Amino acid sequence: NAGVTQTPKFRILKIGQSMTLQCTQDMNHNYMYWYRQDPGMGLKLIYYSVGAGITDKGEVPNGYNVSRSTTEDFPLRLELAAPSQTSVYFCASSYSRAEQFFGPGTRLTVL
């Protein structure tokens, strides 16, 4: 099992550009999550999904969109990137509402 994989590992965007962060899990987990971690801070939940076709907002959803067309994939879309979106993005999945398995993260810089 690869677990939770994220691509890309690093990315630099210019202000106003858009991009999609990819997240895939091969554990057949129903629950998937996107977090951002700003320097020296804890994680903040952006969006989550409890199954294919179902998504919901977390604490900091503005500027992001998600979709969940399959159990395995949960891409995060950034539209009109802003410097405030410079962060490390983590995707996670879980079978139940307990332990989450995290991907390695994507380090995004918006200049």
Added chain:
Amino acid sequence: AQKITQTQPGMFVQEKEAVTLDCTYDTSDPSYGLFWYKQPSSGEMIFLIYQGSYDQQNATEGRYSLNFQKARKSANLVISASQLGDSAMYFCAMREAGNQFYFGTGTSLTVIP
């Protein structure tokens, strides 16, 4: 109000000693979960331990135990017999009903040889 509060930005512990990392939480949901994660300098998030709000016993996982005091809304992590590899950031987190997750700002633990 902060959902998760970790008041210790940095902690030091002697190798082989025990250390307690503090966490308090704020929720009005009767059903919630509490988690601790470790983040080494390499950046990955490693799950350590979980406590459900209805669990009667304190959770334990190897050298990790969670001191759950429901009335005080605290969920402190105890690491016994500290090892050099325990040096990392430690995050306390809470899942509320509705699947919202909240993380604290973390405690940096340094284990001294």
